[in-house]
Amino acid sequence: MSNFTIPVGPLNVALEEPMYFKVDVHGETVSHVDIHAGHVHRGIEYLVTKRNVFQNLVLTERICSLCSNSHPQAYAMAIEQIAGLTVPPRAEYMRVIADEIKRVASHLFNVGVLAHLVGFESLFMQVMEVREMMQDVKESMFGNRMDLGAHVIGGVRFDINDESIEYLRAQLDRIAPAVAEITHIYNTNGSILGRTRGIGVLSHADAVDCSVVGPVARASGINYDVRVKAPYSAYDRLEVPVHVLPDGDVWSRAMIRLQEVATAIDILRQCLADLPGGPTSCTAERPSIPVGEAIGKCEAPRGELIYYVRMTDSPKPERVKWRVPSFMNWDALTFMMKGAKIADIAIIVNSIDPCISCTER
Amino acid sequence: MNYVKTLIRNLIRGPSTVAYPFGPAWTPVHFRGRVEFKLSSCTACRACEQVCAPGAIRFDKTPEGLRFMLWHNTCVFCGLCEYYCPTDAIRQTDDWHMAHATANQYQMAIREVIPYVSCSACGTKALASAPNPVGVIPPFSAEEIEQQRNLCPGCRKTALAERGVTK
Numbered sequence A: 001m002s003n004f005t006i007p008v009g010p011l012n013v014a015l016e017e018p019m020y021f022k023v024d025v026h027g028e029t030v031s032h033v034d035i036h037a038g039h040v041h042r043g044i045e046y047l048v049t050k051r052n053v054f055q056n057l058v059l060t061e062r063i064c065s066l067c068s069n070s071h072p073q074a075y076a077m078a079i080e081q082i083a084g085l086t087v088p089p090r091a092e093y094m095r096v097i098a099d100e101i102k103r104v105a106s107h108l109f110n111v112g113v114l115a116h117l118v119g120f121e122s123l124f125m126q127v128m129e130v131r132e133m134m135q136d137v138k139e140s141m142f143g144n145r146m147d148l149g150a151h152v153i154g155g156v157r158f159d160i161n162d163e164s165i166e167y168l169r170a171q172l173d174r175i176a177p178a179v180a181e182i183t184h185i186y187n188t189n190g191s192i193l194g195r196t197r198g199i200g201v202l203s204h205a206d207a208v209d210c211s212v213v214g215p216v217a218r219a220s221g222i223n224y225d226v227r228v229k230a231p232y233s234a235y236d237r238l239e240v241p242v243h244v245l246p247d248g249d250v251w252s253r254a255m256i257r258l259q260e261v262a263t264a265i266d267i268l269r270q271c272l273a274d275l276p277g278g279p280t281s282c283t284a285e286r287p288s289i290p291v292g293e294a295i296g297k298c299e300a301p302r303g304e305l306i307y308y309v310r311m312t313d314s315p316k317p318e319r320v321k322w323r324v325p326s327f328m329n330w331d332a333l334t335f336m337m338k339g340a341k342i343a344d345i346a347i348i349v350n351s352i353d354p355c356i357s358c359t360e361r
Numbered sequence B: 001m002n003y004v005k006t007l008i009r010n011l012i013r014g015p016s017t018v019a020y021p022f023g024p025a026w027t028p029v030h031f032r033g034r035v036e037f038k039l040s041s042c043t044a045c046r047a048c049e050q051v052c053a054p055g056a057i058r059f060d061k062t063p064e065g066l067r068f069m070l071w072h073n074t075c076v077f078c079g080l081c082e083y084y085c086p087t088d089a090i091r092q093t094d095d096w097h098m099a100h101a102t103a104n105q106y107q108m109a110i111r112e113v114i115p116y117v118s119c120s121a122c123g124t125k126a127l128a129s130a131p132n133p134v135g136v137i138p139p140f141s142a143e144e145i146e147q148q149r150n151l152c153p154g155c156r157k158t159a160l161a162e163r164g165v166t167k
Helices: A044-048 A053-061 A070-083 A089-118 A121-142 A162-188 A190-196 A204-210 A214-219 A250-274 A325-331 A333-337 A342-351 A356-360 B002-013 B047-051 B080-084 B102-107 B142-149 B153-163
Strands: A003-008 A020-026 A029-036 A292-300 A303-311 A317-323 B035-037 B057-061 B065-071 B090-092 B109-118 B125-127
Touching: A003 A342, A020 A342, A029 A333, A029 A342, A044 A053, A044 A317, A053 A070, A053 A317, A053 B047, A053 B080, A070 A089, A070 A292, A070 A303, A070 A317, A089 A121, A089 A162, A089 A190, A089 A250, A089 A342, A121 A162, A121 B002, A162 A190, A162 A250, A190 A250, A190 A342, A204 A325, A214 A250, A214 A303, A214 A325, A250 A342, A303 A325, A325 A333, A325 A356, A333 A342, B035 B065, B035 B109, B047 B057, B047 B080, B080 B090, B142 B153
Parallel strands: none
Antiparallel strands: A003 A020, A020 A029, A292 A303, A303 A317, B035 B090, B057 B065, B065 B109, B109 B125
């Protein structure tokens, strides 16, 4: 057997986003992986410093479509800390609702793409159809399929009435059994198990070394979830179970996501049951933001998202820096791919749910 | 085996896609689509211009008055303008039919002018914008809005003080 170097990406049918892997292979087995980034760099960190605090709510939302709720949320949390604003209780619950709705859709998308990469197209369609129910929820409640536009500085800018609560409850009742059915398929189907079990293993020790976050960490036995470790919004008043699996393979990561979808549906139901009354924002006008710096962090669907904001006396932030979960997770790919087969590369890359547009911004 | 069940269910249920443009497409009530501007309610506070992230909204001074301009093709439908508008002057409709020929791209904009008037009290040139309703209790009546519209900023303040405003 001879050694080759093969390129995977940046444009490759199996990759969802542009990322370039230079893979050294020995026969059909991966011996070394080089990751090259920078194909979707748009200079957003610079653009953020050219726009005022309120415009940036929209700009940060458009960094990435799948975590488009988490970015403005972490950003708004940092700004609220600087300005000393207290988000009203109703708005805190509404933020959780927006967050969990996005989590359900994001996780189902990733799990669906896994089925597509395995070659199980009919399962892919089935998962995407279930996700479509959540897309309908987003469109009905927020007015857009991806960019919810849920946050403002000091609260949220959507409100829900009894009618939309009924609608959301009915949709959740439709989605929950469908997710249970999908979970059963991923648990038992031979094609899925054969392509995902024992593939792309990230051991607990390697996971700690790489500081991975989110479902990737939890699938390698690391019990870490920002919603529990450093509760924000209304998470301290809700029951949020953290799912952990010990194996660290592609299947475990998919199962963690499916379990989190079920949990998110449960959290949504808790929110609807406990939803307090009152205002949805602490101020209807544009609050003035004083000089200061702050950090906001939240659990995006892919893991811990941290925002650092520094304000001077200008209405534009002097510096906004964010650390996205995929930045920590893609380094672990070199460990996951060691000894893997060429055919499994795409499945392993998808299993960390890479968000290149967040990471390279 | 469990997949056979899904297959049969899908055969009975039929396709989940819609037949648009040959059939109707579902549009939710709260859909954030094309922006609509109501000149008579605009207070010329320019909050929408300041929060508009892509810079789709612009105000220009013209000889006739203050011109409001919004480019639909630059708008990202975020809805911040509607949220921060103190009146109902700017709002998003559920209209998503925005496809147009390239030849018409410069018509894809709202251009409306808030005209200058001479103040009915002192005769100074002033903008005929709607009064800002923030903090005005009880709210302006329709006649009061029309009276305020024809006053300059100074005379508006005087009129408001005479009327009595509780914050």
